[in-house]
Amino acid sequence: MTQPVLSVRDLKVEFVTRRGVLKAIDGVSFDIAPGEVLGVVGESGAGKSVTGSAVIGLIEPPGRIAGGEIRLKGERIDNLPPEAMRRIRGKRIGMIFQDPLTSLNPLYTVGEQLVETIRTHLPLSAGQARRRAIDLLAEVGIPAPERRIDGYPHEFSGGMRQRVVIALALCAEPELVIADEPTTALDVSVQAQIITLIKRLCAERGTAVMLVTHDMGVIAETADRVAVMYSGRIAEIGPVRDVVKRPLHPYAVGLMGAIPSLEGQADRLVQIRGSMPRLSAIPPGCAFHPRCERAFARCSVDRPSPLDRDGRKVACHLYDEAQAEAAS
Amino acid sequence: MSELPFVEVRRLRRVFDVSKPWLNRMLEREQKQYLTAVDDVSFTIRRGETFALVGESGSGKSTVARMVVGLLPPSAGEVVIDGVPINDPARAAEVRALRRRIQMIFQDPYASLNPRWRVERIIAEPIRAFHLSASAREVRERVGELLTLVGLHPADGAKFPHEFSGGQRQRIAIARALASQAEFIVCDEPTSALDVSVQAQILNLMRDLQDRFGLTYLFISHNLAVVRHMASRIGVMYLGRIVEIGGGRELFVKPQHPYTRMLLNAVPDIAMTGRLREAVQGEIPNPINPPSGCTFHPRCPFVFDRCRREVPPLEAGVACHAVAEGRIAAA
Numbered sequence A: 001m002t003q004p005v006l007s008v009r010d011l012k013v014e015f016v017t018r019r020g021v022l023k024a025i026d027g028v029s030f031d032i033a034p035g036e037v038l039g040v041v042g043e044s045g046a047g048k049s050v051t052g053s054a055v056i057g058l059i060e061p062p063g064r065i066a067g068g069e070i071r072l073k074g075e076r077i078d079n080l081p082p083e084a085m086r087r088i089r090g091k092r093i094g095m096i097f098q099d100p101l102t103s104l105n106p107l108y109t110v111g112e113q114l115v116e117t118i119r120t121h122l123p124l125s126a127g128q129a130r131r132r133a134i135d136l137l138a139e140v141g142i143p144a145p146e147r148r149i150d151g152y153p154h155e156f157s158g159g160m161r162q163r164v165v166i167a168l169a170l171c172a173e174p175e176l177v178i179a180d181e182p183t184t185a186l187d188v189s190v191q192a193q194i195i196t197l198i199k200r201l202c203a204e205r206g207t208a209v210m211l212v213t214h215d216m217g218v219i220a221e222t223a224d225r226v227a228v229m230y231s232g233r234i235a236e237i238g239p240v241r242d243v244v245k246r247p248l249h250p251y252a253v254g255l256m257g258a259i260p261s262l263e264g265q266a267d268r269l270v271q272i273r274g275s276m277p278r279l280s281a282i283p284p285g286c287a288f289h290p291r292c293e294r295a296f297a298r299c300s301v302d303r304p305s306p307l308d309r310d311g312r313k314v315a316c317h318l319y320d321e322a323q324a325e326a327a328s
Numbered sequence B: 001m002s003e004l005p006f007v008e009v010r011r012l013r014r015v016f017d018v019s020k021p022w023l024n025r026m027l028e029r030e031q032k033q034y035l036t037a038v039d040d041v042s043f044t045i046r047r048g049e050t051f052a053l054v055g056e057s058g059s060g061k062s063t064v065a066r067m068v069v070g071l072l073p074p075s076a077g078e079v080v081i082d083g084v085p086i087n088d089p090a091r092a093a094e095v096r097a098l099r100r101r102i103q104m105i106f107q108d109p110y111a112s113l114n115p116r117w118r119v120e121r122i123i124a125e126p127i128r129a130f131h132l133s134a135s136a137r138e139v140r141e142r143v144g145e146l147l148t149l150v151g152l153h154p155a156d157g158a159k160f161p162h163e164f165s166g167g168q169r170q171r172i173a174i175a176r177a178l179a180s181q182a183e184f185i186v187c188d189e190p191t192s193a194l195d196v197s198v199q200a201q202i203l204n205l206m207r208d209l210q211d212r213f214g215l216t217y218l219f220i221s222h223n224l225a226v227v228r229h230m231a232s233r234i235g236v237m238y239l240g241r242i243v244e245i246g247g248g249r250e251l252f253v254k255p256q257h258p259y260t261r262m263l264l265n266a267v268p269d270i271a272m273t274g275r276l277r278e279a280v281q282g283e284i285p286n287p288i289n290p291p292s293g294c295t296f297h298p299r300c301p302f303v304f305d306r307c308r309r310e311v312p313p314l315e316a317g318v319a320c321h322a323v324a325e326g327r328i329a330a331a
Helices: A048-055 A082-088 A110-121 A126-139 A158-170 A188-205 A216-222 A240-245 A250-258 A317-327 B022-028 B061-069 B089-099 B119-129 B136-149 B154-158 B166-179 B196-213 B224-230 B248-253 B258-266 B305-309
Strands: A006-017 A020-032 A037-041 A063-072 A093-096 A176-180 A208-212 A225-230 A233-239 A307-309 A312-314 B007-017 B034-045 B050-054 B076-081 B102-105 B184-188 B216-221 B233-238 B241-247
Touching (some): A020 A048, A020 A233, A037 A216, A126 A158, A158 A188, A176 A188, A188 A208, A188 A216, A216 A240, A225 A240, A225 A250, A233 A240, A250 B196, A307 A317, B007 B061, B034 B076, B034 B233, B034 B241, B050 B061, B050 B224, B102 B166, B119 B136, B119 B166, B136 B154, B233 B258, B241 B258
Parallel strands (some): A093 A176, A176 A208, B050 B216, B102 B184
Antiparallel strands (some): A006 A020, B007 B034, B233 B241
């Protein structure tokens, strides 16, 4: 088996506040193989973005990584000193954020920003770096890159800016790209272009991608595997087709049913009662049990651990019971 | 006469002056600049129906919504609701009576509720403004009733908006819209700021209330799947014009206009894992200098000479020369 590019084991992230310690991430484990796109979905507050920030070492105080380990190609990166982490960021891990305007410096031309990033990470001369920047811009689909490279970010449209950000993320040939809601700020027609682009470029280079988004549609079309997060934990993780078409975890079932689809006309959408608990009041046992239609006594006491089932991992006692029955 | 449409929008147009200040224009020798946000938009909504407008940002859908409720005067055209033209100064008294029956729900429930008012005061405001209840006790009872109706507890009335989540706030906004016994509710992206599971709750609630009170909705959204779920008829907007209008089913199964086809093809949808998509070309052009003729022509795969010169009229539900001439086979 090939070594995973990213391997996260039992990750815990906490935020220390006046009202006590909030567990934003509580025991999250997953791997991403080379060239694989892992989608991370969940609703706001599920901890998907914090997971991404933890991997690139951008958890700011009062947040801290409270446990577990993060390995990049087998090498631990969660306990590296800030300077060493800074060298990995941008070089070995590229980042694409939601709002392209905030990830680009408005005072520098697109070319200056690309050349600076390229030269920080690769031993190239200014001329070579510029050449490479133009190639990259052409590759991400910016027309007339020789001319556009000297433009400022405000001279680009939203979709074009996001293309520049993708070029920036890929310029040092990273092994892993973390894309946090890369298409959320864009219009649907542009959204599709950006998804296709990220997917194609990463497939060509064998770059692993962690795609964080709340949009199941984007995940369904882009990701190879998907992790459904709830209250800082992974409820279900597995191949995207299985999880979307036949979800096992009751939360995943509810989530998929709640999404209106272009095909088929359901009269009513599936409704999950209540809303996600606040971080300060995560229920004991399974965090989803107060909202779960199928909860039973054990769910409110015992926290389910991920079980292997149908090629995926599900954290739900329902399947534990089924297994026990099958065994007896 | 039940044949008469409840809401009728006729050739609505709205132009915004986006010129620089006078002095800058003089110094830089620039002309005044105008942006036509909405151009020649007509549609009708029957009583008890949900009509939706979809489009990407800048397509003018929210501007139409604002004109329909009377928040923004149109530059040309008119809006007639239940037989009353709402921008006719000669019928101001009738328009005032009509106001009670029209309400709006906005996208951002964090911005549309006054943070300094308790929820009961927010919901009671339309009741008081239209003198619908005589005594304070009646108002309180009615507020409690409305809160229960939208799935909250009457005791929630004593709280402030910040104590509620986004979905609960949108419920409060719906309760406020219902407080004046509105019949026609304009919803501008009512669920865009919400998480999917909460969105499902709000959409289901809106449908239940429609069944119960026979409400008529004008539903504005950029999300095609949501629109498909909610609306019986849909208008697709592009750069201020309706390019295609039709029943929800037909439009999604047999889209005709090239833009509708492109949009439907572009939307990431959970039912379509692993399919190959056609690459969409280009982005929405700047509305200050829209392309000549059909504004979609620079992105259209079926473009020919006539599209660059003439604006296609909306005929049989589609505004496209290629469709009118039968040059595109039905999808």
